[in-house]
Amino acid sequence: MRFSQLFGKTTKTLPTDAKIASHKLLYKGGFIRRISTGRWAFLPLGMRVWEKVYKVIDEEMKAIGCQKVVVPTLHPIEIWQATNRDKAFGEEMLVVSDHHGATFAIGATAEGVMLELVKMFRPSYKDLPILIYQFSQKFRDDKRPRGGIMRVREFMMKDAYSFADSEKQALEVYWKFYDAYLRIAKKLDLPVIPVEADSGAIGGSLSHEFQVESPDGDQTFFVCDNCGYAANIEKAEFERVPINPQEKMEPFRIIPQPEWVCSMEDNVAHYKEPLWRYLKNVVYKDEKGRIIIASLRGDQNVCETKLKRVLKVESLTPASEADLAKIGTKPGYVHSWGIKGVTYVGDLGLPMVRNYIGGQKEKTTDSINVNYGRDFSYKILADIAEAKDGDLCARCKKGHLRQKTGFEWGHCFKLDLVYSKPQNGYFTDKKGKQKLLWMGSYGIGIERTMACLVETHHDKRGIIWPKSVTPFAAHLILIRNSQLAIRKFANEVYEELAKAGVEVLYDDREETSAGEKFADADLIGCPVRLVISEKTGEKIEWKERGKKEIKLLSLEELISKLV
Numbered sequence: 001m002r003f004s005q006l007f008g009k010t011t012k013t014l015p016t017d018a019k020i021a022s023h024k025l026l027y028k029g030g031f032i033r034r035i036s037t038g039r040w041a042f043l044p045l046g047m048r049v050w051e052k053v054y055k056v057i058d059e060e061m062k063a064i065g066c067q068k069v070v071v072p073t074l075h076p077i078e079i080w081q082a083t084n085r086d087k088a089f090g091e092e093m094l095v096v097s098d099h100h101g102a103t104f105a106i107g108a109t110a111e112g113v114m115l116e117l118v119k120m121f122r123p124s125y126k127d128l129p130i131l132i133y134q135f136s137q138k139f140r141d142d143k144r145p146r147g148g149i150m151r152v153r154e155f156m157m158k159d160a161y162s163f164a165d166s167e168k169q170a171l172e173v174y175w176k177f178y179d180a181y182l183r184i185a186k187k188l189d190l191p192v193i194p195v196e197a198d199s200g201a202i203g204g205s206l207s208h209e210f211q212v213e214s215p216d217g218d219q220t221f222f223v224c225d226n227c228g229y230a231a232n233i234e235k236a237e238f239e240r241v242p243i244n245p246q247e248k249m250e251p252f253r254i255i256p257q258p259e260w261v262c263s264m265e266d267n268v269a270h271y272k273e274p275l276w277r278y279l280k281n282v283v284y285k286d287e288k289g290r291i292i293i294a295s296l297r298g299d300q301n302v303c304e305t306k307l308k309r310v311l312k313v314e315s316l317t318p319a320s321e322a323d324l325a326k327i328g329t330k331p332g333y334v335h336s337w338g339i340k341g342v343t344y345v346g347d348l349g350l351p352m353v354r355n356y357i358g359g360q361k362e363k364t365t366d367s368i369n370v371n372y373g374r375d376f377s378y379k380i381l382a383d384i385a386e387a388k389d390g391d392l393c394a395r396c397k398k399g400h401l402r403q404k405t406g407f408e409w410g411h412c413f414k415l416d417l418v419y420s421k422p423q424n425g426y427f428t429d430k431k432g433k434q435k436l437l438w439m440g441s442y443g444i445g446i447e448r449t450m451a452c453l454v455e456t457h458h459d460k461r462g463i464i465w466p467k468s469v470t471p472f473a474a475h476l477i478l479i480r481n482s483q484l485a486i487r488k489f490a491n492e493v494y495e496e497l498a499k500a501g502v503e504v505l506y507d508d509r510e511e512t513s514a515g516e517k518f519a520d521a522d523l524i525g526c527p528v529r530l531v532i533s534e535k536t537g538e539k540i541e542w543k544e545r546g547k548k549e550i551k552l553l554s555l556e557e558l559i560s561k562l563v
């Protein structure tokens, strides 16, 4: 490809909202342009990477016996309603109607539709497991698309689905995809950490996110420094340990307390005790209007996903002042016990502190020396708190969880019967009986993959593409104002490389200075930069991106190195 003819140009100006490296560099390098919020065009340079990422994923899906299909983008809404997924996705789902009065969900994922497709063939146990996948445009009405192509409203996703005859077979297939994901990441040279995750809106019992660690990441996860247990913040399990076992349980007392002491900060200011000493109540309302009081130690935060899982509810919203008024209380005055008509859920950490402050605040009094089990207790005591850096690992009970941030690259879900039950997804077993299909689903977005690759492969000058996905294997630069013989030689090198099957971006621009051409080569990030000038004569200068060493090679040597 001749640079002079390339559609899309590099630029020095940045969009004002560009914060992360992939957004900045893919924009400056002329790989992508924004059409509207969360929707991006891919320019020729971007498409070359896009297609290579597609190919790597495609090959690995085929290698595990997964077969390619495609289903429509518009899904009959009834399929989504059958499993309540329309509610679980909520406002992220786009819905359209046609002129015939039919309503469709615009595909955000395709579990329901793929199951309907499989059902058409009335599978028997002999057909199972069925592994199918598609590449198709997905739509999510994300409230806050950000980070260039990292988080978008419209993207290409490889989504695969598995259908099995039993939990055992479903697990075998799950780990097959898991391993395939690790192989894809390796081929792409993408460093990933598989972390246990909550299944969220998709549903199911086992799920892994493949995280790419980055200080700019929008996801929080934990990795044990001893056993390697890794889980995201919505899932990470940790051991609660006694905080002050040396203290004796003191007698429960009601004491005077100034009226202004309401929040955790007020308590710390007034009593000068650490956060864990106080009882904390966070009030929510679920989709049915039930009021839930989550009770935990002052140093802990409620993990809403864990709380939803414990309560088996789809949504939780913070209770309003009106909600609190209905149960006879107001902000800062919620009691840790005794409120009628609410559901109390306590965290496992509650019994780990002796002599809490709080729990029964009134206008000018509060309770002290409060002990869980003696003064109050709950029917539901569960893991509802977020893990923190340094918490004891729940798996090995020796190591500590280390908090990390990253970007979620891919996701595997073991779905169990979440879809097959409401959608009547059956197969015929050996005895001729109808049994429910065990499902799994597995997604990777191509745009996100490209963004993650740039996040992990760049320096201050630009991108450093891994060989497997680079837009061109080499970036050939002809220094301007070279003599005719040199220009002819550069053209010959370009043509010979093309003939040998090497993908070359040939910067033949007449008006552009050497400095600008070098800067563009670094920005675009092909693994090898080649320079031809009057200085190099009959040779070609070879420099690898990200390295300093420069070599002079003959055309023959060059071809043998690149082919």
Ligand SMILES: [Zn+2]
Pocket (backbone or CB within 6 Å): 224, 225, 226, 227, 228, 229, 393, 394, 395, 396, 397, 398, 399, 400
């Ligand atoms: Zn551990």
